[in-house]
Amino acid sequence: GAGVSQSPRYKVAKRGQDVALRCDPISGHVSLFWYQQALGQGPEFLTYFQNEAQLDKSGLPSDRFFAERPEGSVSTLKIQRTQQEDSAVYLCASTSPGQNTEAFFGQGTRLTVV
Amino acid sequence: GENVEQHPSTLSVQEGDSAVIKCTYSDSASNYFPWYKQELGKRPQLIIDIRSNVGEKKDQRIAVTLNKTAKHFSLHITETQPEDSAVYFCAASPSRLGYSTLTFGKGTMLLVSP
Numbered sequence: 291g292a293g294v295s296q297s298p299r300y301k302v303a304k305r306g307q308d309v310a311l312r313c314d315p316i317s318g319h320v321s322l323f324w325y326q327q328a329l330g331q332g333p334e335f336l337t338y339f340q341n342e343a344q345l346d347k348s349g350l351p352s353d354r355f356f357a358e359r360p361e362g363s364v365s366t367l368k369i370q371r372t373q374q375e376d377s378a379v380y381l382c383a384s385t386s387p388g389q390n391t392e393a394f395f396g397q398g399t400r401l402t403v404v
Numbered sequence: 405g406e407n408v409e410q411h412p413s414t415l416s417v418q419e420g421d422s423a424v425i426k427c428t429y430s431d432s433a434s435n436y437f438p439w440y441k442q443e444l445g446k447r448p449q450l451i452i453d454i455r456s457n458v459g460e461k462k463d464q465r466i467a468v469t470l471n472k473t474a475k476h477f478s479l480h481i482t483e484t485q486p487e488d489s490a491v492y493f494c495a496a497s498p499s500r501l502g503y504s505t506l507t508f509g510k511g512t513m514l515l516v517s518p
C-alpha cells in the first residue's frame with residue numbers, strides 16, 4: 291500500500307477486556323516495529339519483527355502484551371485483560387531493509403480503557 | 405539502554421523567527437539521529453536525520469547539528485511559519501542491534517504565532 295495502515299483508529303475497551311490492534315506495513319518492508327505513545331510523551335519501543343520473526347520484545351510491559359506477524363506482513367498487537375494504564379496510542383512503523391533507514395509510521399490506534 | 409533528553413518542552417516564537425530544539429543522548433553506540441514532526445492526532449513524520457559520520461545536515465529551512473563528543477544534537481528551523489507548529493521529537497538509535505530501534509525524547513511543542 292501507499293503507507294502504513296493501522297486499524298482500528300480508536301478503540302474503547304472496558305477494563306479486563308482483550309483487544310487486538312492491526313498493522314499493515316508498506317509492501318516490501320521486512321522490518322516492523324510497535325511503539326506505545328502515552329499522552330504528552332514520545333513513542334516508546336515495544337517490539338520488533340524482521341519478516342515473521344520477533345527478534346526483540348524487550349519493550350513489552352507485561353506478559354499481557356503479545357504480538358505476532360505470522361506471514362511476515364500484517365502484524366497484530368494483542369493486549370489481554372486491559373488495564374487503565376494501557377490507555378495510549380499504539381503506533382506501528384515499518385522500514386526498508388538495512389540499518390538506519392527511515393521509519394514510516396502509521397496513524398496509530400488510540401486505546402482508551404475505561 | 406539509551407536515554408534521550410529533549411529541551412525545551414514548549415517553544416513559542418513569532419513567525420519569521422528561528423527555533424532551536426536540543427537533545428542529549430547517553431549511549432555512545434548510537435549512530436543515527438532522526439527528527440520527527442507530529443501534528444495533533446497525526447502520525448510522526450520524518451523531517452530530517454543525521455548519521456554519526458557527519459556533523460551537520462541542512463534541508464532548506466531545517467538543519468541538524470551533531471556533537472558526538474558531547475552526545476548532543478540540535479534541530480534548527482529558520483524563518484518559521486505557522487504551519488511549522490507541531491510537536492517535534494528527536495530520537496537516537498544504536499548501531500549494535502543491527503536494526504534501528506528508536507529511543508525518543510519527550511517532545512517539544514512548537515507554536516509559531518503569525
